[in-house]
Amino acid sequence: MGRKFFVGGNWKCNGTTDEVKKIISTLNAAEVPSQDVVEVVVSPPYVFLPLTQASLRPDFHVAAQNCWVKKGGAYTGEVSAEMLVNLGVPWVIIGHSERRQLLGESNEFVGEKVAYALSQGLKVIACVGETLEQRESGSTMEVVAAQTKAIADRVSDWTNIVIAYEPVWAIGTGKVATPAQAQEVHHELRKWLHANTSPAVAESTRIIYGGSVNGANCKELGGQPDVDGFLVGGASLKPEFIDIIKAAEVKKSA
Numbered sequence: 001m002g003r004k005f006f007v008g009g010n011w012k013c014n015g016t017t018d019e020v021k022k023i024i025s026t027l028n029a030a031e032v033p034s035q036d037v038v039e040v041v042v043s044p045p046y047v048f049l050p051l052t053q054a055s056l057r058p059d060f061h062v063a064a065q066n067c068w069v070k071k072g073g074a075y076t077g078e079v080s081a082e083m084l085v086n087l088g089v090p091w092v093i094i095g096h097s098e099r100r101q102l103l104g105e106s107n108e109f110v111g112e113k114v115a116y117a118l119s120q121g122l123k124v125i126a127c128v129g130e131t132l133e134q135r136e137s138g139s140t141m142e143v144v145a146a147q148t149k150a151i152a153d154r155v156s157d158w159t160n161i162v163i164a165y166e167p168v169w170a171i172g173t174g175k176v177a178t179p180a181q182a183q184e185v186h187h188e189l190r191k192w193l194h195a196n197t198s199p200a201v202a203e204s205t206r207i208i209y210g211g212s213v214n215g216a217n218c219k220e221l222g223g224q225p226d227v228d229g230f231l232v233g234g235a236s237l238k239p240e241f242i243d244i245i246k247a248a249e250v251k252k253s254a
């Protein structure tokens with residue numbers, strides 16, 4: 001079975017109630033390919049999850065942007081996987097580079113979070129990606145493999161994981177990876193999964209690209225054989241996100 005195109009919108013720490021309502025009404029009115037062709041998930045800040053769930057069209061789903069590493073309890077400021085499940089939130093983004101870099105989340109911590117979230121029944125968008133310095137020193141694959149290994153060491157069933165390759169230098173910078181750069185890492189990552197998990201996992205796991213994806217560059221990126229969709233930041237707050245969802249059509253005609 002082919003890998004269904006996946007388009008995630010990561011709203012990050014943005015929005016007011018009115019702005020969220022506006023984004024949702026734009027999404028709800030949009031004509032996009034069917035659920036058989038594309039899986040669409042938007043990720044509002046925690047506080048807007050209930051509002052988003054209550055008003056978002058049923059063929060789109062929601063993701064939280066993070067969750068706690070284990071069972072909830074005395075962890076002030078955290079939100080547990082159990083709470084997300086209780087709310088009926090199906091997805092969670094884990095290991096975003098902003099959390100790795102600004103909040104010091106290590107590969108191991110991210111791996112533990114992924115394993116715990118999966119154990120509670122959440123589906124996970126797990127983020128990996130190198131910094132500019134790491135790319136320039138030639139260690140991109142080493143970094144991405146180590147980040148993925150920390151997950152693979154703790155997880156055996158990859159059915160509910162989507163990997164988001166998000167080069168840090170491309171996030172929020174307007175400096176998008178070229179289609180060839182994205183394809184190269186996605187291909188290497190799939191090879192890594194083939195060797196270190198199983199051929200079936202490598203074949204079926206979706207690897208999506210994130211980093212300055214927009215309405216103008218999405219088709220060419222999405223046309224790469226190992227690019228199975230996107231995780232979109234800035235452009236997911238704009239009507240342009242609909243064009244990015246429509247980029248799923250490039251796979252249909254491929």
Ligand SMILES: O=C(CO)COP(=O)(O)O
Pocket residue numbers: 010096166170171172173174210211212213231232233234235
């Ligand atoms: O971090 C991202 C998605 O998670 C990408 O952000 P931008 O699309 O704003 O570069």
